[in-house]
Amino acid sequence: MNEKSDWKHKAYSMYFNKHMKIKDIAEEICISRQHTAKYLKSFSLYNIEKENRKKESLKRHKESKKNYDNTKRNRYSQVTQQTIYREHEEAVRCLSREKYN
Numbered sequence: 001m002n003e004k005s006d007w008k009h010k011a012y013s014m015y016f017n018k019h020m021k022i023k024d025i026a027e028e029i030c031i032s033r034q035h036t037a038k039y040l041k042s043f044s045l046y047n048i049e050k051e052n053r054k055k056e057s058l059k060r061h062k063e064s065k066k067n068y069d070n071t072k073r074n075r076y077s078q079v080t081q082q083t084i085y086r087e088h089e090e091a092v093r094c095l096s097r098e099k100y101n
Contacts, residue, residue, distance in 0.1 A: 011036055
């Protein structure tokens with residue numbers, strides 16, 4: 001194999017088989033990112049792979065968001081007689097202010 005087809009074969013393998021990012025592939029094979037992307041876009045599998053990566057990224061984002069919500073937010077605070085009374089008084093003040101203003 002000559003050198004030109006060698007980097008193309010490596011880029012194809014890294015992107016579609018190893019699922020590496022275009023930026024990382026370009027750095028490893030010493031070809032510009034734009035040229036690498038242009039070559040990979042010439043394959044019909046590119047759009048399918050791109051959609052799969054997008055879905056996977058969305059899943060990771062949702063999971064990360066869910067974990068953040070579970071660790072950082074206090075959803076279930078202690079409900080006592082005092083908290084109910086305080087919320088009731090605040091609602092009464094808010095509603096009466098709207099009615100008489």
